[in-house]
Amino acid sequence: MKIGIPRALLYYYYHPLWKTFFEKLGFEVVTSGKTTKELIDKGIKASVPEICVPIKIFNGHVLELLEAGVDYIFIPRMMSTRKGEFYCPKFMGLPDMVRYSIPGAKDKILFPKVTSLTDDISDFKIYSEMGETLGVSNKQIKAALLDGQKAWIEFRRITKEGYTALEVLDYVETGKKPQNPIKDYRVTIGLMGYVYDVYDEFVSMGIVDKLREMGVLVETFEMMDENLLDAELSDMNKRLFWTFSNKLLAAGYKFFKDGHIDGIIHVTAFGCGPDSLIGKIMELDSNEFGKPFMTIRVDEHTGENHLLTRIEAFIDMIYREKVKVKKEA
Amino acid sequence: MxxxxxxxxxxxxxxxxxxxxxxxxxxxxxxxxxxxxxxxxxxxxxxxxxxxxxxxxxxxxxxxxxxxxxxxxxxxxxxxxxxxxxxxxxxxxxxxxxxxxxxxxxxxxxxxxxxxxxxxxxxxSWFYLWKSLKTVYSMAKSLDNIEKRIEKMRAYEVNRGECTKAWQTIKTWFDEVENIEDVRKTEGKSNKLLGEIKLIEVPEPNKIKIGIVGEIYVVMEQSINLRIEEMLGGLGAEVERSQYLSKWIDFNLLPKGIGKEHELNILKKGEKYIQEIIGGHAKQTVGHIVDYAERGFDGVVHLMPFACLPELVSQSIIPAISKEHNIPVITLSIDEQTGAANTLTRMEAFMDLIKSIKRTKIA
Structure with missing residues (x-):
C-alpha cells in the first residue's frame, strides 16, 4: 500500500516522524516532488482565490499525489501542540477542505486529530484510530511510533546545531552529514518565517542560500531551544493563539534583544492571517529596539530579481553601518 | 469615565x-x-x-x-x-x-x-448589576424578535423603506427603557407600529426566503455589509440571519445547559463538513446552510470579511454542500474595496436564478 505525504506545510517540521512511522509499518511512502510553477498552477485552480499561498501549494501537492495513484494521503488535523494554543484555522480545517474541494480525494485521506501538550506528537493516542483503516495492530503502531519519535528527535537535535530544515531532512534521509554552516560571515540575520515558507524553494526562492552566498549567517526559530523561545513571551499580556506564530514572534523578540543579530527579515506568504498581526507587532516594536526590520511578502508571482535586490540592499545597509560603528569606536 | x-x-x-x-x-x-x-x-x-x-x-x-x-x-x-x-x-x-x-x-x-x-x-450592588443585565438581555431578545419580523416584512411593503424607517424609530424607543416592564411595553408598541405598515399579499409558495450566513461582524453590521438585508428585501426576498445578538449571548455567556439547544443543533448539522470547531463561525456557517436547505429556504448568501481565516475553510467546502443539498449559495467577500453597485448586480442575478429555479419547480 502506498501512503502519500505532501511536501508542504508541516512536512518541513515533522516529515522524519511520519515517514519513519509509515515505513516501519511496512508501507511505501510517496512524498510529492518539489514545488514547481506547474504544481502551484494546479493548486490555485483547486483552491478558493483568497486563501493563502501555502494552502494553494498544499492542494497542488495533494493533486500530484492523487495522480501518482497513492492509496491514502496523510493529512493530519493539526489542532494543538501546546496547552491553550491552537493552529491556524486553516490547518484545523485542512482535511475537511481537501475532502470536500478536491475531486477524488474524499475517501483517500487519513486525518488523525493531533492534540498534544508538546511539539513531540508521537503519542500513540493520536495515531491509533488509523489502525483499522490501515490494517495494523496497536502493537505495531506503538513500535513504529517509537522509531518515528527517535528519528524526529534526532532531526530536531541536529537542526539546533544551526542547520536548516532542508539540510537536516536530507541528512535524515540519506545519512549525508551537512557541511558546517558558514564560518566567515560579515552579518548575522534573524530570519522569521514559517518552515513551509522559508524552505519551500519555490516560495522563498532559496532565501537562506542566497543570504549565505552574501556572507550572512542565518538564524531561524527552529534552530533555537523551545523553552528558551517560550520564555521570550512571558511578558506578553496575551499570547497569540497559534503555536508556530508564537514561536516566530518569540524568535523575533529574541532577535531584537540579542546583540549579535544585526537585522531581521520576516518572510511571509501572501494572505497569511496570523502573520498580518505578527508583522504589525514587530513593526511597532522595532522602533523601540532600533534594529533594522524588513518584511518580504512572497506569492506565486514574486520575481527572483526583485527579491535579490531587496535583500542585497538590506544586507549592504547593515554591513555599512557595522563598519562605520567599528571605525568610530 | x-x-x-x-x-x-x-x-x-x-x-x-x-x-x-x-x-x-x-x-x-x-x-x-x-x-x-x-x-x-x-x-x-x-x-x-x-x-x-x-x-x-x-x-x-x-x-x-x-x-x-x-x-x-x-x-x-x-x-x-x-x-x-x-x-x-x-x-x-x-x-x-x-x-x-x-x-x-x-x-x-x-x-x-x-x-x-x-x-x-x-x-x-451586585443585585443591581444582575437586574441591569436582565433588563438588557430581555431588550436584546425583544429587539431581535422585532428585527426578525422586519426582515420578513420588508419584502412585501407597499411603500419602499417604511419598515426600515419604523426600525429606526423603534430603536430610539428602546433607548428610553429602564427596566423589564418598559421593555415589554415598548415591544408591544413596536409591534403595533409594524402592524400598521401596508403589505402586499403574496401566496405562501411564491415567497422567496434567503438565509444570510457567515462571520458575525459582517452579518450583523449593516453599514459594513452594504445593507444587504435591505437590498434583498427590496428585491422581494424574506431574509433570516444566522447571527443575532441574543443568540450569541445564549451561546457564549449563559452558563452551561441553558438556551444552547439551537446552536448545538446547528453545530451538529455542520459536523459532516467541518468536524471540529476551528474558530470564528465556520462550523456554524456550514451548519446553517444545511439547516436552511432543510427548512426549504430558496438560497443562501454567505458573507465573509476578505481573507477571514475560518470562513475561507467554509468557503472551500460550500460548493460541495450546495450540490449535496441542492441549494444555491453565493459568497460575498467584504472589505474596503467592496462596491454597492457590483453587489447589487450580483444579488439581482442571484435572485433571478432563484426565481427561475422556483418557476421550474412549480411548473
Whole structure:
C-alpha cells in the first residue's frame, strides 16, 4: 500500500516522524516532488482565490499525489501542540477542505486529530484510530511510533546545531552529514518565517542560500531551544493563539534583544492571517529596539530579481553601518 | 469615565447596559467611509476587515471624548480574539490615551474578569448589576424578535423603506427603557407600529426566503455589509440571519445547559463538513446552510470579511454542500474595496436564478 505525504506545510517540521512511522509499518511512502510553477498552477485552480499561498501549494501537492495513484494521503488535523494554543484555522480545517474541494480525494485521506501538550506528537493516542483503516495492530503502531519519535528527535537535535530544515531532512534521509554552516560571515540575520515558507524553494526562492552566498549567517526559530523561545513571551499580556506564530514572534523578540543579530527579515506568504498581526507587532516594536526590520511578502508571482535586490540592499545597509560603528569606536 | 464600545448591530443594547451602570456613554457613530478609511490607514494591511473597521470606530469614539473602551476578547483560534491587544498597541502608538477593557473567556481568567466587572460596576450592588443585565438581555431578545419580523416584512411593503424607517424609530424607543416592564411595553408598541405598515399579499409558495450566513461582524453590521438585508428585501426576498445578538449571548455567556439547544443543533448539522470547531463561525456557517436547505429556504448568501481565516475553510467546502443539498449559495467577500453597485448586480442575478429555479419547480 502506498501512503502519500505532501511536501508542504508541516512536512518541513515533522516529515522524519511520519515517514519513519509509515515505513516501519511496512508501507511505501510517496512524498510529492518539489514545488514547481506547474504544481502551484494546479493548486490555485483547486483552491478558493483568497486563501493563502501555502494552502494553494498544499492542494497542488495533494493533486500530484492523487495522480501518482497513492492509496491514502496523510493529512493530519493539526489542532494543538501546546496547552491553550491552537493552529491556524486553516490547518484545523485542512482535511475537511481537501475532502470536500478536491475531486477524488474524499475517501483517500487519513486525518488523525493531533492534540498534544508538546511539539513531540508521537503519542500513540493520536495515531491509533488509523489502525483499522490501515490494517495494523496497536502493537505495531506503538513500535513504529517509537522509531518515528527517535528519528524526529534526532532531526530536531541536529537542526539546533544551526542547520536548516532542508539540510537536516536530507541528512535524515540519506545519512549525508551537512557541511558546517558558514564560518566567515560579515552579518548575522534573524530570519522569521514559517518552515513551509522559508524552505519551500519555490516560495522563498532559496532565501537562506542566497543570504549565505552574501556572507550572512542565518538564524531561524527552529534552530533555537523551545523553552528558551517560550520564555521570550512571558511578558506578553496575551499570547497569540497559534503555536508556530508564537514561536516566530518569540524568535523575533529574541532577535531584537540579542546583540549579535544585526537585522531581521520576516518572510511571509501572501494572505497569511496570523502573520498580518505578527508583522504589525514587530513593526511597532522595532522602533523601540532600533534594529533594522524588513518584511518580504512572497506569492506565486514574486520575481527572483526583485527579491535579490531587496535583500542585497538590506544586507549592504547593515554591513555599512557595522563598519562605520567599528571605525568610530 | 466615558465609556465606548465597538459598533456592531443593534448598539442601543450595549449603550443601555453602560448607561444603567451609571457611566457616561460615548456612542461611536455608525461606521462610514471615514471610519473605514481611518481603520485601513492604521491597521496592518492584511488584517481582516472587522479589525480595521473597529479600529476606525475606536478612533472616532476617542475623538468624541471616550476614555475607556469595553469589548469582548476571545480564545481564538481566529484573529478576532486578538483584536483587543492589537488595537491597544496601535492606539498607544498613535498617541491616544485610552483604556481598553477586554473581556476574555471568563473560565480562563476568573479573577481578572471579576476585577474588570468591579471596575465597570461603578460601585453599584451586585443585585443591581444582575437586574441591569436582565433588563438588557430581555431588550436584546425583544429587539431581535422585532428585527426578525422586519426582515420578513420588508419584502412585501407597499411603500419602499417604511419598515426600515419604523426600525429606526423603534430603536430610539428602546433607548428610553429602564427596566423589564418598559421593555415589554415598548415591544408591544413596536409591534403595533409594524402592524400598521401596508403589505402586499403574496401566496405562501411564491415567497422567496434567503438565509444570510457567515462571520458575525459582517452579518450583523449593516453599514459594513452594504445593507444587504435591505437590498434583498427590496428585491422581494424574506431574509433570516444566522447571527443575532441574543443568540450569541445564549451561546457564549449563559452558563452551561441553558438556551444552547439551537446552536448545538446547528453545530451538529455542520459536523459532516467541518468536524471540529476551528474558530470564528465556520462550523456554524456550514451548519446553517444545511439547516436552511432543510427548512426549504430558496438560497443562501454567505458573507465573509476578505481573507477571514475560518470562513475561507467554509468557503472551500460550500460548493460541495450546495450540490449535496441542492441549494444555491453565493459568497460575498467584504472589505474596503467592496462596491454597492457590483453587489447589487450580483444579488439581482442571484435572485433571478432563484426565481427561475422556483418557476421550474412549480411548473
Amino acid at each position: 466615558k465609556v465606548a464600545f465597538p459598533y456592531m448591530g443593534t448598539t442601543v443594547i450595549y449603550k443601555k447596559l453602560i448607561e444603567l451602570l451609571g457611566h457616561d456613554v460615548v456612542e461611536p457613530p455608525e461606521p462610514t467611509q471615514r471610519t473605514i478609511e481611518l481603520g485601513v490607514k492604521y491597521s496592518p494591511e492584511f488584517a481582516c476587515f472587522p479589525l480595521k473597521v473597529v479600529l476606525g470606530s475606536y478612533i472616532e469614539a476617542v475623538e468624541l471624548g471616550a476614555t475607556t473602551i469595553v469589548t469582548s476578547g476571545g480564545h481564538g483560534p481566529c484573529r478576532a480574539g486578538f483584536y483587543g491587544e492589537t488595537h491597544k498597541k496601535i492606539l498607544r502608538n498613535l498617541g491616544y490615551d485610552v483604556d481598553i477593557i477586554v473581556f476574555d473567556d471568563y473560565k480562563s481568567d476568573k479573577t481578572g474578569t471579576i476585577k474588570k466587572v468591579r471596575r465597570l460596576k461603578n460601585g453599584k
